[in-house]
Amino acid sequence: MPDDATHKPYRQPAGGWGSVKSLFKHVMHQRAGSTAASLVRDHNKTGGYMCTSCAWAKPAQPHAAEFCENGAKATFWDLTAKRTTxxxxxxxxxxxxxxxxxxxxxxxxxxxxxxxxxxxxxxxxxxxxxxxxxxxxxxxxxxxxxxxxxxxxxxxxxxxxxxxxxxxxxxxxxxxxxSSNMCHETTSVALPQSIGTPVGTVLLEDYEKTDCILSFGQNVGTNSPRLLHNLQKVRERNVPVIVFNPLRERGWEEFVNPQRPAQMVTNRPTQIATQYYQPRAGGDIAAMMGIAKLLLEWDDAAIADGDARVLDHAFIAEHTHGFDKFEEKLRQTEWAAIVGSCGLQRIDLEKAARTYANARSVIAIYGMGLTQHKLGIDNVQMLINLLLMRGNIGRVGAGVCPVRGHSNVQGQRTxxxxxxxxxxxxxxxxxxxxxxxxxxxxxxxxxxxxxxxxxxxxxxxxxxxxxxxxxxxxxxxxxxxxxxxxxxxxxxxxxxxxxxxxxxxxxLPTLVRSEIDMQASGPQIVTMEDSTTCVHASRGKHRPAxxxxxxxxxxxxxxxxxxxxxxxxxxxxxxVADYALVRDEIEACFPDDFRDFNKRLDVPGGFARPVAARQREWQTDTGKANFKIPKALHSSFDTGDDPEVLRLITLRSNDQFNTTVYGYADRFRGIHNSRMIVMVNPADRERCGIAKGGFACLTTAVDDGITRSMNGFQVIDYDVPAGTIAAYFPECNALIPLWQYAEESKTPAAKSVPVRITPGTVAARD
Known part of the structure; x- marks a missing residue:
């Protein structure tokens, strides 16, 4: 059992020597040193095996070492010398x-x-x-x-x-x-209604052509670290990166690329986010409404002054439906309500909106920070509204990019x-x-x-x-x-x-993807689909456990x-004897997606499934991309009116992937030795009568006849917005009522759980 949590803010960049040290620690702990050469030679490379961790895209021209810290941890975890017999x-x-x-x-x-x-x-x-x-x-x-x-x-x-x-x-x-039901089912419901596809529209090469990146509710440093390579190249072209996330995450702030010896020697980081805003949990709709309202106001001014329009009216007229009602909603929404709901100042939203307005091709990245709310559908569709206002769907260097979790969670659905x-x-x-x-x-x-x-x-x-x-x-x-x-x-x-x-x-125990799968016809190939709809082959290289x-x-x-x-x-x-026969069956049942499946296994970077919205073909009920009006300015189950009710965000640590916990070091947040912690704004902690470094009890703030309460959380003062607290998944799932899920998609609303926090005592670990 680890000792009490320690917290010392982490000042180093993501990647860099911190990642290298972490890899050495984990490879030694799992006694998996023999995998190191294969990790460089085979991991996420043509002819090798695909990572079992996240679903981020694999480039056609891979880096010398095409893996991240968490992907390497997952491989060490899979290829450990330890056995449960x-x-x-x-x-x-x-x-x-x-x-x-x-x-x-x-x-x-x-x-x-x-x-x-x-x-x-x-x-x-x-x-x-x-x-x-x-x-x-x-x-x-x-x-x-x-x-x-x-x-x-x-x-x-x-x-x-x-x-x-x-x-x-x-x-x-x-x-x-x-598992998509628990994370991106909201995407699968929201996007078809808006643009006619359940998946994102961005390909990896779009990052080379984009003029601006918007990100909402996604922690790149922990959840998709290889995306940092693309973001670093984006920043080296002086492209702005605007981040909205309640916590300041090191991956969005600074990055040192372990693939670049000169940068490792100097430890001089690349700044990733050029603008970083921390809305209150559940406040993203309001922030996006504020940006959209500003775009509309500036477009009005451009008309009056005879200047170039801010909105892409030609795109809106030809390719969209419902803009008139959305415009009316923007004009009716008061600034006081917007600012009050998101917790950001108008001046901040003006800066973000101006940057967005000045860019021609914009990629919008998002994660579960948008999907796991009561109004998660509205969150995602509001982000699509922003893109549609300036024609940023179906344009090179632009589009929507939901970042999926597990390595083939999107492909399973396909x-x-x-x-x-x-x-x-x-x-x-x-x-x-x-x-x-x-x-x-x-x-x-x-x-x-x-x-x-x-x-x-x-x-x-x-x-x-x-x-x-x-x-x-x-x-x-x-x-x-x-x-x-x-x-x-x-x-x-x-x-x-x-x-x-x-x-x-x-x-029933099974092989892992990096192990040789020998069947009657010889060693087998398997395939998976990444977050950008590209399909990759994977060949195991290691002897089975x-x-x-x-x-x-x-x-x-x-x-x-x-x-x-x-x-x-x-x-x-x-x-079972020959998986190529299974791929023939997949092609027969899904011919549009898997044409010539067995012939295209080793296309560098994978082969992309067709997505109609990339060509501005809208497979929606109206035959066009649809503007959708959000039901409210906040997406949480609580109204935000009771100051005693805080919104709990459940999140992963740096030493974790989904429910798999690799250790007790959340390095990027500077938290070590325990997972029973809660990150709290100091003003909220003092108002709730909790001593600095003390312990807290969290109780779900609902009245349905069931008491959901957890004690023994060590309290850490942290840079989170007032009214927001954060603690780890899956420990805090006990606080989420089964009925608190996103409307329509039924994705559990784990990113704004209404709770009350009171002084607590040290309790047994969860």
């Missing part, structure tokens, strides 16, 4: 392991054998693959398919994902939620992992595989949780991930999870989701064959 499980009960931290569980190393939970002994015991498949299949055949959930985490390849969704539909279920049937070519699948797929929408993540609480889920199959830890309402969900009859977890390491057991629980591991496609096929009747039109064994 049957002997480990023989020594520890599940009840004992439930008291371990996320870090301690995964730090035990790679799982090596299939295991089954024995409730009488409260331990996992070994089971053969054949027996596990037979028992799982026997159980699945006895359920109503509507009560079975097929969850996917975002790391699985396109090949595995296609097979997995086909298994679910052949079985009779569209219950295919994935090949059919979706609970919404209108996103999947069911008619093609029905004809090709000679069956009648279910035609009703399945359950998304929140709906799965609701069904588990109601006792309506019989079985949960997890293709990776740490579902129980990642979802909201943790206390209730862990209690109700134990009522599930069958829980099957396909995984590489032990995590908490494996320890909250159902009546019948199986742990155990000879008893199976690949994800083999595990999916094993479950399918044990569950479904034999069918010549679905040759599972052939597909």
């Amino acid at each position: 049957p002997e480990f499980f023989a020594k520890h009960t599940v009840s004992e392991l439930l008291a371990w931290s996320d870090y301690e569980l995964e730090n035990e190393g790679r799982l090596t054998h299939p295991m089954r939970y024995d409730a009488t002994r409260d331990k996992y015991v070994p089971v053969s693959w054949d027996q596990a498949f037979a028992e799982i299949g026997g159980k699945l055949r006895g359920y109503n398919p509507d009560s079975v959930v097929f969850y996917a985490s975002g790391r699985a390849s396109l090949e595995t994902s296609f097979m997995y969704q086909l298994l679910a539909r052949l079985y009779g279920s569209n219950n295919l939620p994935d 090949v059919g992992i979706a609970e919404k049937v209108d996103l999947v070519p069911l008619d093609k699948m029905a004809a090709r595989y000679q069956f009648q797929p279910p035609r009703e929408d399945g359950m998304n993540t929140v709906e799965v949780c609701e069904a588990i609480v109601a006792g309506k889920v019989s079985a949960f199959i997890g293709l990776g991930g740490n579902f129980v830890r990642a979802i909201p309402e943790r206390a209730l969900m862990e209690e109700k999870w134990r009522g599930i009859d069958l829980s099957v977890q396909i995984a590489t390491k032990l995590n908490r989701a494996h320890l909250v057991t159902g009546e019948n629980t199986y742990l 155990s000879d008893t591991l199976l690949s994800e496609p083999a595990i999916v096929a094993g479950i399918a064959q044990a569950t479904l009747p034999p069918d010549e039109s679905v040759p599972w064994d052939d597909w």
